[in-house]
Amino acid sequence: MKALFAPLALTFSLFLAPYSESQPNAASTGSRTNLSFLNVSQSLETPSGSGLETLQIYNVAISVANLDESIAWYEDKLGFQLQNRRQVSTGIEIALIEKNDFYIDLIYITGSENVEGSPQDPPDHLRVQGLRNLVFWVNNLQATDAELKSKGVQLIWESRYIPEVETSVTNFRDNNGNLIAIWER
Incomplete structure (x- = not known):
């Protein structure tokens, strides 16, 4: 896989x-x-x-x-x-x-606005077409999760294992509501 x-x-x-x-x-x-x-x-x-x-x-x-x-x-x-x-x-x-x-x-x-509406959590965020998230890699996702939580970041998915790709992903939003995914290498 x-x-x-x-x-x-x-x-x-x-x-x-x-x-x-x-x-x-x-x-x-x-x-x-x-x-x-x-x-x-x-x-x-x-x-x-x-x-x-x-x-x-x-x-x-x-x-x-x-x-x-x-x-x-x-x-x-x-x-x-x-x-x-x-x-x-x-x-x-x-x-x-x-x-x-x-x-x-x-x-x-000046004058920009978010017309997308309420952000949806994964996987429902994919129901709106377009660029859906910013994706990063890390070597140790659990250590990364702990760092993010210590900085006040609210995690949507915390080290969720995805069997189809045999690795885990954490999701959260930035201060503008943009979805960020961090995958473990």
Whole structure:
């Protein structure tokens, strides 16, 4: 059954995109207008060719209700670090956060709203089409669960064993209600 899980592992590995060059930390630079922090690539080598054969993951973007609260949540609960924050146009501010070479753009836009309705717990969250959750891997899920609970994170599924893929998953929501899954390698 682990063969069923291999495509998920391959897909997730595409999200572990290292920077192609060293980027300054926002806290150490006073510049708020340089967009060079957007140069994220999947590997140190640029794929040869053209068109879709050069397709690579860039990052994950999450629209949030409050940028300060979201940055604080991801830093406090999951250990992400703010890499850069800036206004990109009138009413739009973004913050790039990173952990272990995985990048998330937290985006605030004036007047945004959540039109999805009440978030549903797994597996009912899949009844609404679209991107459904953010997925991470860890080596020891029970230790991770204990850390999350010590930080006040309310777990929906705690180390729930999924026999079809022969591993366990924990689910919880971020401060905006977005579902996060952590699978044990």
